[in-house]
Amino acid sequence: MEKVFDYEVGIIGAGIVGAFTFDTLVTNGVKTCLCEAGEDVSLGASKANSAIIHAGYDPIPGSNMARLNVKGNKMYEEVAERLGEKLLKCGSIVVADETGLDGIKELYERGLANGVSGLKILNKEELHALEPNLNDNLCYGLLAKTAKVVSPYNFTISLCEEAIINGGTLKLDYPVDKLEFKNGGWKVSSGKNSFTCHYLVNCAGAGCDKINELAGAEKLNLTYTLGEYILLDKSEHGLVNRPIFPMPTKLGKGILVAPTVAGNIICGPTAKLIDKYSTRVTSEGVIEIREKTKNLVNGIDFRKAIKLYAGVRVKEGKDFILGFSKLVPNFYITAGICSPGLASAPAIADEILQNLQKCGVKTHKIAIKRRKPYINTQNLTEEEFAALIAKNPKFGKLICRCEGITEGEIEQVLKGVITPLTVEGIKRRLRATMGRCQGSFCLPMIIDIMAKYYKIDPSQVIIRGKTSLVTSRVKEAGIYSQKEEEEPKTNG
Amino acid sequence: MDKIKTEILVIGGGASGLSAGISATRNGAKVIIVDREEKLGGILKQCIHNGFGLKYYKKEMTGPEYANNLIVEAKSLNIPILMQTSVTKVTKMQNGSFKVKVVSPNGLKEIIAKAVILAMGCRERTAASISLGGTRPVGVISAGSAQKMINVYGQMIGKNVVIVGSGDVGLIMARRLYFEGANVIGVYEINSIPSGLNRNIVQCLNDYNIPLHLSETVVEVLGKDRVSGVVVAKVNPDFSFDLKTRRVIPCDTILLSVGLVPETDLVSNDIVINKLTSGAVVDDNYQTSTSGLFSCGNVLHVHDIVDDVTMESIDAGKCAALFVKNKLTEGKKFKVLTGNLVRYSVPSYAEGGQGFLNVKFRVSGVKKDCFITARLADGTVIAKRPAKIVLPAQMEQVVIDKSKIVGDLTISVEDN
Numbered sequence: 001m002e003k004v005f006d007y008e009v010g011i012i013g014a015g016i017v018g019a020f021t022f023d024t025l026v027t028n029g030v031k032t033c034l035c036e037a038g039e040d041v042s043l044g045a046s047k048a049n050s051a052i053i054h055a056g057y058d059p060i061p062g063s064n065m066a067r068l069n070v071k072g073n074k075m076y077e078e079v080a081e082r083l084g085e086k087l088l089k090c091g092s093i094v095v096a097d098e099t100g101l102d103g104i105k106e107l108y109e110r111g112l113a114n115g116v117s118g119l120k121i122l123n124k125e126e127l128h129a130l131e132p133n134l135n136d137n138l139c140y141g142l143l144a145k146t147a148k149v150v151s152p153y154n155f156t157i158s159l160c161e162e163a164i165i166n167g168g169t170l171k172l173d174y175p176v177d178k179l180e181f182k183n184g185g186w187k188v189s190s191g192k193n194s195f196t197c198h199y200l201v202n203c204a205g206a207g208c209d210k211i212n213e214l215a216g217a218e219k220l221n222l223t224y225t226l227g228e229y230i231l232l233d234k235s236e237h238g239l240v241n242r243p244i245f246p247m248p249t250k251l252g253k254g255i256l257v258a259p260t261v262a263g264n265i266i267c268g269p270t271a272k273l274i275d276k277y278s279t280r281v282t283s284e285g286v287i288e289i290r291e292k293t294k295n296l297v298n299g300i301d302f303r304k305a306i307k308l309y310a311g312v313r314v315k316e317g318k319d320f321i322l323g324f325s326k327l328v329p330n331f332y333i334t335a336g337i338c339s340p341g342l343a344s345a346p347a348i349a350d351e352i353l354q355n356l357q358k359c360g361v362k363t364h365k366i367a368i369k370r371r372k373p374y375i376n377t378q379n380l381t382e383e384e385f386a387a388l389i390a391k392n393p394k395f396g397k398l399i400c401r402c403e404g405i406t407e408g409e410i411e412q413v414l415k416g417v418i419t420p421l422t423v424e425g426i427k428r429r430l431r432a433t434m435g436r437c438q439g440s441f442c443l444p445m446i447i448d449i450m451a452k453y454y455k456i457d458p459s460q461v462i463i464r465g466k467t468s469l470v471t472s473r474v475k476e477a478g479i480y481s482q483k484e485e486e487e488p489k490t491n492g
Numbered sequence: 493m494d495k496i497k498t499e500i501l502v503i504g505g506g507a508s509g510l511s512a513g514i515s516a517t518r519n520g521a522k523v524i525i526v527d528r529e530e531k532l533g534g535i536l537k538q539c540i541h542n543g544f545g546l547k548y549y550k551k552e553m554t555g556p557e558y559a560n561n562l563i564v565e566a567k568s569l570n571i572p573i574l575m576q577t578s579v580t581k582v583t584k585m586q587n588g589s590f591k592v593k594v595v596s597p598n599g600l601k602e603i604i605a606k607a608v609i610l611a612m613g614c615r616e617r618t619a620a621s622i623s624l625g626g627t628r629p630v631g632v633i634s635a636g637s638a639q640k641m642i643n644v645y646g647q648m649i650g651k652n653v654v655i656v657g658s659g660d661v662g663l664i665m666a667r668r669l670y671f672e673g674a675n676v677i678g679v680y681e682i683n684s685i686p687s688g689l690n691r692n693i694v695q696c697l698n699d700y701n702i703p704l705h706l707s708e709t710v711v712e713v714l715g716k717d718r719v720s721g722v723v724v725a726k727v728n729p730d731f732s733f734d735l736k737t738r739r740v741i742p743c744d745t746i747l748l749s750v751g752l753v754p755e756t757d758l759v760s761n762d763i764v765i766n767k768l769t770s771g772a773v774v775d776d777n778y779q780t781s782t783s784g785l786f787s788c789g790n791v792l793h794v795h796d797i798v799d800d801v802t803m804e805s806i807d808a809g810k811c812a813a814l815f816v817k818n819k820l821t822e823g824k825k826f827k828v829l830t831g832n833l834v835r836y837s838v839p840s841y842a843e844g845g846q847g848f849l850n851v852k853f854r855v856s857g858v859k860k861d862c863f864i865t866a867r868l869a870d871g872t873v874i875a876k877r878p879a880k881i882v883l884p885a886q887m888e889q890v891v892i893d894k895s896k897i898v899g900d901l902t903i904s905v906e907d908n
Contacts, residue, residue, distance in 0.1 A: 281625035305620040393597035398578040438618040440634040467630040467717040470647040
């Protein structure tokens with residue numbers, strides 16, 4: 001008799017690749033469990049990148065990157081529609097000065113070889129008509145109409161939520177410490193907890209080498225390239241209408257200027273090889289971004305910077321590593337998913353599904369239960385907004401003034417499919433604290449709302465990981481207390 | 493949707509909004525005040541230290557006491573006040589009135605007002621505005637947020653604290669944290685002179701042996717989960733960092749007190765903004781580039797003491813009241829320009845006539861034993877007063893006899 005596993009497929013790592021794989025398998029009727037070491041989904045590279053669904057002209061023809069980027073790009077629109085996620089169909093432009101036409105032509109040809117549609121070489125006039133704020137030295141551009149901008153962490157969250165609604169299992173705070181192949185399947189352990197699955201997929205991002213090692217699979221030699229960013233206030237919205245790239249180099253796609261789905265502008269990323277995973281922003285990096293973006297766009301006002309952040313591109317060689325392990329059975333590896341990983345993620349997930357089907361995993365398309373997107377009062381008509389407040393007055397109580405987030409919206413997220421246990425979980429889902437004041441007004445209020453909602457002491461309200469901001473209660477009678485002045489305590 | 497009509501709508505119920513609302517009411521206008529919080533008083537509510545009111549009330553008070561004086565007065569005048577009410581949009585209509593959309597737990601409302609007084613105060617500058625790099629651990633907090641956490645919510649936010657910047661809120665918080673048992677390791681100021689008032693340096697740092705490091709700043713944040721320390725470095729006169737002097741200071745909390753910015757965002761696309769103050773450009777009636785839209789208090793320019801906010805807002809409230817009664821005389825406006833050592837001045841335009849014009853300004857450097865002057869283009873001095881010292885940290889004022897304003901004037905700091 002065949003051994004019955006807890007799940008047909010287990011996935012380790014809830015980044016964008018794990019999330020797409022999770023959702024794809026679940027919606028194809030595969031009993032799946034996604035486990036994640038962190039306290040929430042989308043805590044690694046998926047929350048700190050350029051947020052661009054690249055068109056696919058950049059990767060070497062014939063590579064995994066080229067194939068999956070172009071295929072993945074085409075899949076995004078349908079997924080965004082289904083999940084209710086924002087997607088800017090803005091296209092992108094690679095720009096070049098008077099010496100750069102050959103390079104632009106080369107990219108154009110490579111794009112055609114990769115099967116990218118919607119490519120157009122722009123002359124100076126066309127370029128500056130599309131992007132009036134570009135540096136005057138720029139003479140040529142490669143417009144890629146199929147490039148898009150999304151919110152990668154919101155996609156990751158929504159995909160995981162859709163999978164859960166449709167029967168998938170998510171285990172958070174589940175750092176895998178032991179993998180054993182037993183009875184034709186894998187036992188996936190984290191401390192005292194464990195589950196079994198027939199097939200196991202490694203989507204652990206920066207931790208994929210360790211997971212391979214635990215499984216006894218191929219040794220991975222990862223490299224880490226730091227990418228620092230400067231995020232500008234929404235007041236700078238419209239500075240560029242689409243991502244503006246310099247000519248790509250061996251190091252990467254270069255430091256770009258791009259809009260975000262929320263209406264901010266990002267400048268970055270740098271590309272610095274580092275010894276180990278770290279998202280430290282360096283002052284050299286900040287200077288480099290300021291200098292290099294000057295060559296792209298005029299009048300970037302860095303006084304409008306509201307956040308500095310960094311992500312890490314985890315690479316294994318020059319291409320994505322994808323496929324079943326040759327050393328251990330039923331173990332699928334996804335490794336080195338750096339750029340264009342976000343664009344490729346739905347196609348990677350689709351390939352995993354196909355490969356599992358070839359191994360005999362039974363699938364059937366299910367009638368997908370739609371995820372209900374969170375209400376964003378900013379997107380409502382006045383009538384809808386008024387009706388919502390009439391039903392629940394908390395939707396009329398503004399908490400995050402910069403992003404227009406109300407107490408009602410925060411509470412709905414606290415009641416969400418994946419309950420955020422951290423302030424940063426709320427931030428990623430709603431953008432509260434993400435505006436120009438960076439939470440200086442609303443952070444104390446959000447901590448208070450969470451403490452009341454979970455009925456915990458504010459010192460137990462977690463900002464991120466396991467760490468809280470509040471260390472203790474203030475002394476009962478403060479030095480300013482009127483009462484104490486009137487009735488001085490005499491201690492001995 | 494509910495529609496409310498009034499003569500004057502005041503946005504903000506802190507020191508500025510209450511003072512302006514009271515003044516406008518006393519000058520005969522029908523006023524509504526809206527405020528987004530549950531209680532009136534704005535930031536004063538969290539300023540539980542003393543030192544407020546000496547100039548205006550001639551009496552020393554705490555922030556909440558100062559606010560209470562204004563609240564009592566506003567209530568005695570029966571000024572309608574809408575609490576937990578946030579303004580989402582201000583539109584000037586064809587007929588000259590304003591349509592102001594607000595949201596509150598009671599629903600959406602539209603307020604039609606002949607004039608609007610902006611009194612929204614300011615916000616704190618962030619880590620990114622000073623390009624503070626490093627990691628992004630828990631425990632980096634702006635001084636004002638920390639003040640709210642401790643004084644309003646009763647929550648301590650750390651044990652070993654480094655303060656970046658010597659702004660007044662940071663200095664006040666250094667002392668507050670000391671009282672609550674925290675180890676305040678030091679205040680690091682990038683400039684060679686403090687950003688806060690001297691009285692706060694003395695009363696909040698010196699009295700408690702909290703070191704102030706001038707020309708030295710935090711260049712990097714350390715720590716993975718919670719802050720584990722900072723890297724500080726000395727600052728060269730050209731504001732570059734002397735990297736040889738880098739040293740690590742262990743701490744678990746970083747307070748940022750690196751400046752305040754008027755929160756004009758609600759209307760910043762519709763009016764002319766002074767790039768130096770980030771507040772509106774106003775004339776001597778506190779009227780912005782949009783007729784009927786007035787601005788006062790910290791949303792206009794950041795003040796040092798609340799008494800000055802009150803006095804400015806009383807003036808603005810009176811002007812708005814005259815405006816709605818069509819009694820605001822508007823003659824030819826002359827430019828008020830910045831001269832030697834003057835970084836910015838408010839207002840930007842003024843007219844001649846009766847009474848006095850009070851020009852507020854900040855200087856760009858320190859100067860001792862000097863004169864503050866207002867001169868016409870031909871060099872005629874129309875106001876002059878001696879000053880023992882002028883400092884960027886301290887707002888200065890000069891009073892000008894309006895009858896002498898017959899052309900553009902320039903405010904300068906001049907040698908003795």
